[in-house]
């Protein structure tokens with residue numbers, strides 16, 4: 092579960108490890124170099140603009156269900172470039188199909204028609220920084236939800252920066268696919284999280300939540316698969332040791348069962364070590 096709003100924007104900085112990070116091995120078959128973070132280290136990531144990140148990791152498209160038209164509900168801080176990348180489309184075609192003339196006017200909650208797509212695929216932006224040294228796994232302790240839902244829930248709590256987690260693994264509700272990886276606004280802006288109130292964990296730890304209540308149910312396989320892929324991607328890029336990847340309940344001082352007593356922790360750590 093998420094905890095406590097905190098802190099302010101922390102612009103991209105600390106790029107001393109960029110060259111090392113760029114040498115990190117390819118994950119999967121889809122990896123794109125995008126932009127030159129070294130020349131503009133303080134550039135903020137803005138919606139509808141390609142992120143000032145060194146790497147974006149994509150899984151290949153799953154062609155299992157064939158090409159189809161789908162509707163996509165725009166998530167928090169989600170721009171057209173990200174949406175186009177997720178669906179393997181170009182920005183221009185999405186603009187044409189939805190009569191959009193000004194991409195900056197696309198708003199969260201807006202429903203967009205995406206024609207002829209194999210569906211969404213993970214798209215994980217990786218920012219060159221040394222600040223992320225830990226990962227905390229949570230569950231949302233809700234039955235349903237997408238990043239848009241969790242974002243509005245946290246905004247209603249008075250957290251002005253929205254969803255407290257950096258990433259969400261969807262459970263097939265809220266219009267999302269089972270196991271879909273969503274990226275939150277805080278990650279896109281490289282801000283502190285609001286998920287683990289103990290000490291400086293919101294500053295140093297990437298917060299990832301699986302949607303659902305895993306004190307009451309078992310984690311579906313495809314959610315586990317994509318959680319492992321996401322955590323392995325982050326772990327390898329930021330060189331985070333396995334001992335720094337913990338459940339919320341294992342953070343010193345935390346009094347919580349999160350991510351739930353049925354969360355398969357041993358299987359998760361075993362699969363992570365195989366990456």
Ligand SMILES: [Zn+2]
Nearest residue numbers: 092229339349
């Ligand atoms: Zn938690």
